Amino acid sequence: MESDDGEVVSNKQVIFKDYVPGILQESDMYITNSTIKLKVPSDTKAVLVKNLYLSCDPYMRIRMRSLQGSYFAPFNPGSPITGRGVAKVVDSSHPDFKKGDLVYGMTGWEEYSLIAATESLFKIHDKDVPLSYYLGILGMPGLTAYAGFYEICSPKKGEYVFVSAASGAVGQLVGQFAKLLGCYVVGSAGSKDKVDLLKNKFGFDDAFNYKEEPDLNAALRRYFPEGIDIYFENVGGKMLDAVLLNMRVHGRISVCGMISQYNLEQPEGVHNLMLLVMKRIRMEGFMVADYTHLYSKYLEMVLPLIKEEKIVYVEDTAQGIESGPSALIGLFAGRNIGKQVVAVASE
C-alpha cells in the first residue's frame, strides 16, 4: 500500500531546544527519531530530499539567540535546526528538480527533508569535485571569501593582508586568494596544527597561534613591521583592537564575522576605534546574500583553480547526523580544522 505513495522511513532529526544567550552546549540540541513518508504530499509544490552533507557555519549560532530584528531569523525551538546541506532528490513536485538530482541549499538537520522553500536550492552540475565542497569552497563560504576579499577589501598586489580564523571555511580561501594576487599574507589560528596548515598547505607567508600570544599587539607588530593594509575580520573582540593598532593609513577591514563573540552574553568592547580616523580606515561589514549575482563568475574562477590544484580546500568531516551538535559546538571552541561538515549519508 505504501509502494506508490512513498515508503515511510525513520528520520533522525537534530532538534533545537531553546534560545541560548551564553555558551552553546550539546544539551541545547537533542536527537529525536521521527518518521517521514518519502513522497511529496500531493497538494504541495516541494522537493523531498535525502540529506548527504550538512554544513556547520558560525552564523547558525546567531539563529540560536532570540534577537529581535536580526538579519537571521531565529530558529524555532522544538524544530530541527536548519542550515545548508547537500542532498539527493527522492521525490519532487517542482518542475526544476527530479528524483536523483543532487542539490544544495537550505535544508533541515535530519536524514530526510521536505523542502518547500525551493528558491534556495541549486542543482549540482559539476560532480568531479567532492560533493561536500558545495558547502565550502563551491558554496556560501567560497563566495563569502571571494566577495569579502575582492569586493570589500579593494586588494592590490603587494599589500599586507592579515586573516583571522585563517584555517576556517572562509579564512583559508581568503589567504589563498590574497597569495594568488601577490599579497603578503599572515594568518592567525588557535593551534599548532592549524598554523602548520596555514604555512605548509595554504601557502600563507606566515602564521601564528593567537592562544600563545599574550600580547596580540606585539605579535602583529612582529609579523607586520610595516603594518596591515587589509584585515579580513572573522573573530572580533581583542584581536580587532590589536589589529586597529597595527593598521596602515587607508587600510581596509572587511568584517565577515566575529566568532569570538557569539558565545558571549554581552560582546566585548572594542576600544581603539578612534584609529579609524587617525589612519583613515574603512571598515565594512558584508553578507554573502548580497553577492549571489557573483556566484557564477566566482565558479568560473575557482573551479579551474581547484582542478589545477592552485587552490586547496581542507574540510573537517564529522560522521553521522548524531555528531551534528558536537560538530557545531566545536566551531566556537575552534575544534574543527578547516570547513566543518557533517556526513549524514552516502548517495
Next chain:
Amino acid sequence: MESDDGEVVSNKQVIFKDYVPGILQESDMYITNSTIKLKVPSDTKAVLVKNLYLSCDPYMRIRMRSLQGSYFAPFNPGSPITGRGVAKVVDSSHPDFKKGDLVYGMTGWEEYSLIAATESLFKIHDKDVPLSYYLGILGMPGLTAYAGFYEICSPKKGEYVFVSAASGAVGQLVGQFAKLLGCYVVGSAGSKDKVDLLKNKFGFDDAFNYKEEPDLNAALRRYFPEGIDIYFENVGGKMLDAVLLNMRVHGRISVCGMISQYNLEQPEGVHNLMLLVMKRIRMEGFMVADYTHLYSKYLEMVLPLIKEEKIVYVEDTAQGIESGPSALIGLFAGRNIGKQVVAVASE
C-alpha cells in the same frame, strides 16, 4: 635704533605644560609674557604675523597626549600651543606674503608668531565675510563637513541622517548640507539652547539633548522609526553603540572624531560592532588633510550659499588670548555654542 629692525613688543603666549592622559584642565596651560621683535630675522625665510583669531579644535586635545605614532605630532611641553589662526602679516621674507596681507593657517597661541612653516598659510582674498570664518565654515571644519558628508557618506536625497555634536563647528554644517540635499536630518547636542539652535537656526528636522536621554537607543528609535542611513560621527562611545542598533541596512558611518573619548585615559568599549555585518554597514574614518584638493571646489559651493544666507554659521567667540585655555577646555565640556574661536586682536 629699533625702527628699521623692527620694534620689540611684548608677546603673551599660552604655554602647554605637559602631556595629560585624563581630563584636561586650565592648569595644564599657562600664560606667559614674552617679547618679540617685529621683524623676520635676516637669515630666515619666514612670515611674522599678528594673530587675530585662534581656533579651538577637538583634535588639539590629541596633541596633548604623548601618543606614539599618532597622526598628530604631540605638542612640545614648555612651548606655545599651536593651532589654526587668522593673522595679519607684520613682516615677511617670503615672496608670497607681504606686510598687511591677511592669512590663515598654522600659527602659535600668542599675540605674534614667527611662522617658518609657511606651507600651511593661505592668503585671504574674500574679505566680505567675517575673518574668523576662515577658522570655521571657510576653513578646516568647513572642508571637513564637506568631505566627510559628500565623499564619505555617499548621501542621497531622502535619506535619514543623524549628526552628533550637531551644533559644533562641523556638525552644524553637515546638517545644513544634508538638508540642502533633501535628507531628513536629526542632530544631538548637550543643552536646550543648542537643540533650539539646531531646530530653529540650522533647520534640522529635529534635535534632542542627549544628556536628557537615559536610553540613547530608545531616543534614536523615537527620532528614526525607519532607522538611520547616514551617521556623521563626532562623539564616539555610548552614542556610537546606540546608533549601531538603529542603522539601516547598507548604512554609512563617517567617523570624523570621537570627542567624548578624548578626556578618557582608556576609551570606552563599543559593543555592537557585529551589527556592521548584519546590516552591511560601511564605517569609515577620514581626515580633512586628505581632501585639501577639494578646497577651492568647496569654496565655490559655500561662498554663494553664505552670501545668499542659505547656510548660516554660528561661532562662540572668547575674548583675549588669556581666555584661550578655558575656551579650549570648554570644547570637551560642551560649553561652546557653535564653532569656538578666540579673538586675540583686531586688525
